[in-house]
Amino acid sequence: PERDLxxxxxxxxxxxxxxxxxxxxxxxxxxxxxxxxxxxxxxxNASIAGHLRNLQLNFDTVPREDIKSAYEAAQxxxxxxxxxxxxxxxxxxxxxxxxxxxxxxxxxxxxxDSAGPSAATAASADSGTPTIVRIVExxxxxxxxxxxxxxxxxxxxxxxxILQAEICERYMPAIRREGRLS
Numbered sequence: 001p002e003r004d005l006x007x008x009x010x011x012x013x014x015x016x017x018x019x020x021x022x023x024x025x026x027x028x029x030x031x032x033x034x035x036x037x038x039x040x041x042x043x044x045n046a047s048i049a050g051h052l053r054n055l056q057l058n059f060d061t062v063p064r065e066d067i068k069s070a071y072e073a074a075q076x077x078x079x080x081x082x083x084x085x086x087x088x089x090x091x092x093x094x095x096x097x098x099x100x101x102x103x104x105x106x107x108x109x110x111x112x113d114s115a116g117p118s119a120a121t122a123a124s125a126d127s128g129t130p131t132i133v134r135i136v137e138x139x140x141x142x143x144x145x146x147x148x149x150x151x152x153x154x155x156x157x158x159x160x161x162i163l164q165a166e167i168c169e170r171y172m173p174a175i176r177r178e179g180r181l182s
Contacts, residue, residue, distance in 0.1 A: 005132045010112045013139075017105040024102055027095045034088040041081040048074045086161050097146050104142050108135065 048070070055062055055070055112135065
């Protein structure tokens with residue numbers, strides 16, 4: 001029965017390894033695309049900043065509507081860049097965690113492939129716990145560790161980012177009314 005469990009665990013671990021490998025490839029493509037988008041938005045932001053500097057030099061001669069639309073475009077560009085950078089950070093964090101999990105699965109597969117019936121029997125005789133049980137427990141501990149890392153890191157940062165954006169949105173109308181913006 002332990003041999004069947006070991007073979008089943010090997011199969012499940014290989015399937016999980018293949019699934020996570022595909023996810024790592026997909027997230028790598030998304031990271032590359034997001035980097036390209038961030039670069040494009042950063043260039044657009046720089047261009048708009050140059051346009052705003054030009055407007056400031058000719059502030060008295062430029063129509064008020066043109067000034068207003070230029071500042072709105074700048075604000076929109078900054079928000080998009082800020083959002084994309086946040087998404088890129090999250091994707092990179094997810095990529096790092098998936099790659100770490102993939103390495104763990106790879107090590108687990110090496111151990112499972114080297115663990116034949118005699119190894120499983122010897123290990124269970126040494127510790128009193130069957131090898132299969134210890135492997136499953138180790139996998140579960142790694143999953144919980146990764147889950148905690150994702151919750152404590154990217155999820156908290158994203159929540160903080162959302163709260164800061166909401167605070168900025170609340171203060172924006174007051175600043176405009178006071179004439180401090182456009």
